[in-house]
Amino acid sequence: MDTRLLKLFLSLTDTLHFGRASELNHISPSALSRSIKQLEDEVGVALFERNNRTVILTHEGELFREYAREALLQWDVIRDSLMEEAEELHGEISVYCSVTASYSFLYDILSQFRLNHPGVEIKLHTGDPEHAIGHILSGTEDITIAARPAPLPTGVAFKPIAISPLLFIAPAEQGALEPLLQTPISDESWAQIPMILPESGIGRQRVDEWFEQMHQKPTIYAQVAGNEAIVSMVSLGFGVGVVPRIVLDNSPLADRVQILDVQPELEAYDVGLFALEKKLKSPLIRAFWEQLKG
Template identity: 25%
Template sequence: MELRQLEYFVAVAEEQNFTRAAERVHISQSGVSAQIRRLEHELGADLFDRSGRTATLTPAGRAALGHARAALAAAEAVEQAVGEVAALIRGRLTVGMVVGCTVTPLFDALAAFHAAHPGVEITLLEDASDRLADDVRGGAVDLALVGAASAPPEGLEACTVVDERLVAAVPAGHALAGRGAVTLAELVAYPLVCMPRGTGLRTVLDRACAARDLRPAITLQAGAADAIAALAARGMAVAVLSESMAAAYADRLTALPITDVDTPALLALVWRSEPGPAVRELVACARRAFS
């Protein structure tokens, strides 16, 4: 008994016609008929009643159909399992990271994945979060760490790894340094330095200002938290950062909660639905790293 014979048998049973079944499996009608005859001879029973205009299953055929389908499904599962292993032996992954990100667990995840699957080539690129999300949707990027405001990008699978509020950060001697907190209106009275458009932090800030009809003077932009902090520490402008970013520069800057901005800035891993085996494995590595 061969798998192709079972495939032809299922095709004839479903089409109820030898000609249509032959077209479906892409061989001649005589070829299908011959293979079905061989299968029937091996089983010792007719599987089809050929007396009418349609090929109808005999009692033996009805008994065999479910098992034939199960055998074909099992064979397909074997092929898929082997294919997934092969994809993890050789392949290529493109991983995106929002510009200026300093979250090192992503690098730990990449290192763990590379150690387990050294044959997979990894390309890492930086870009704005909105463009990375579009690239993931379009298939140009397999997995990305992106910033977002309040919720991960729509249409993608996601795992939020950071959920923080915005803060203002100022050096000693600044007019706001003695304050315990500031409102958004008080903050935008000063020049600001922050992330560029397309990042999660900037989206939260822009939306909060638009909702209050405020027009901030963003005089400086930088894609790295280090650069933003360095500019603020030199008195160039007030920095707008996340809580954890600002905490890293506590020796140079005082962080001030922005009392009326409740929307969090998120950092999330995003990928397409039904990912391939390499992406699934990298997501698993990332979840462990960020946990």
Template identity: 35%
Template sequence: MELRHLRYFSTLAGSLNFTRAAERLHVTQSTLSHQIKQLEDELGTQLFDRSGKRVALTEAGEAFLHHATRALQEIDRGLGALRDNPQEAAGELRIGSTPTFNLGFIPDCIAAFQPRYPGVRVVVEELAADLIAQRLQEGTLDLGIAYRPAIPGPLQFEPLYNEEMVLVVAQGHPLARRKRVRMVELHRLPMVLLPASFATRQMLDECFRS
């Protein structure tokens, strides 16, 4: 059982509506449903009754909600104490990042993070997005910085910023003076691309297929 299971359960118990709960958690309904099913499987009991038109807590769900709420309150108090006294934080933070973000974004974040949390050792691994998603589910990474993988799985995503994708060509190339290029114009042109395992390559492949 992980912290996200408790937060997902508590949020759904508060609204008794998968759509609203998923919106509050910034995840898809399928992800929320999957996480709740994981929690129920681990506990060996059904927490929500989904048989009718409305979602309802079962008797076991009502009992578990009381304890889950208290646990989350204690965790939030602990996190608040760490925010108020960051010098007391210790341990290891394991980050998976795709190569693009290691050029500037990750170093800038670590430079701002470490003076505030000197007791935390930060470990950064350069990985493809799909492998980052896999490692997060396995629990061998704490967080990942990457483009959204093709198969996101039961993970929570938080957008950081938008980035423009541009075409780089030689000065003498027929497209060099163009401000915009349609994907269809790149069809069958020789191009240098990342391997198929990278999310940006998968995004481009999907655009070409469209």
């Protein structure tokens, strides 16, 4: 079966950008545009409204998106079931995680999985862990690795891998910050300390809750996408940041920052695998999932 058009369609619904979607699928924007036009001709309706600046799903496109996701899921399930009957799995699994998670957790998982299932191809994509669950819900990725949010979205399964504390970090050479960072840090000092925080996501949510609990409003120097960038800015002396320990332990700049003894501690990250519960019906996805005991 040729599922290529459905996959291209879903990729475009996820990005709403012909350039990015074509890059993700290793085709030219013109080839993607022709494929979408072919699909629209086959279903008989416009699936997107598009002009020189924007791409928007039509109402019919939203309905077709649900069909496309379910059709690809059912195809994966029956295909994998047939291969399971043949006692050897073949196919591909799409995995998404941060660069840090890829070499902190994924190497061990994939090493064993490769031995057990040599016919399975792994397609690895890396990026901001904030988008991990969104990729699962949209159907663009089969498995993702990230920190568990509270609450967990309906229909999403989670399997824990590790606990990673969330740390306040300061530059090793504190310079002008030194008077503000004498422990225990006073309320007056917290009001003056320049903070380098995530733009959004679980880490930002927990930092905001911590400051609210302390009846403080942080002085935000910068809002950054990506934990590695926070470590970099802190190491340069721009302020105090918050990152998971797993990021700091794997950072080449770890010796240029120091961990602050801050009480109460921030809630730790519960890091693990995410997948749609209904995708775990697929023998291929289930085999990867069960690679981790827990």
